[in-house]
Amino acid sequence: MFVFKQIPVDLDTFDGNMILAVVGEDERPLRAANAWLDWRLYGSISELILRGLFHGRLGEKCLIPTYGKFKFDRLVLVGGGNLFDDSVYPTIENGSIRWNEIADLIDRTIQSLKVEKIGLSLPRFDLADHERALLKTLQASRLPGNTSLFMSRASNFTTPIGF
Secondary structure, three states: OOEEEOOOHHHHHOOOOEEEEEEOOOOOOOOHHHHHHHHHOOOHHHHHHHOOOOOOOOOOEEEEEOOOOOOOOEEEEEEOOOOOOOOOOOOHHHHHHHHHHHHHHHHHHHHHHOOOOEEEEOOOOOOHHHHHHHHHHHHHOOOOOOOEEEOOOOOOOOOOOOO
């Protein structure tokens, strides 16, 4: 079961091992929790992107220290590819395939780092259907049961039940 957290209050006080942030290749400027993480880390994520050291390509990863700005000490950026361009994934089926790839990437990253209490910074979409598809995919994955989700939600549903 996922635990939905508020941005920025819960993000600033999150007492887990790390935050894994899914960053889209087409997420410019950074949005929602990713923008908050970037701001609190003095623009470190934006700087990596501007210098061409991290692009957000599907499968790309980058580890960033948090310099004591948060209770967790590691931030892992995971590239999600084109997340917001519907012309790249025009059908629901193609979108589901994309989210399955991202969920598998998240799972492999968590397993390789051997962390138990993790937070996920997820994209903020304008349409609730996109977020529902993302949440269904993540719920079906092998993520730890106490995974905290940091996301600004487009829809007005307030619990993961019934999405």
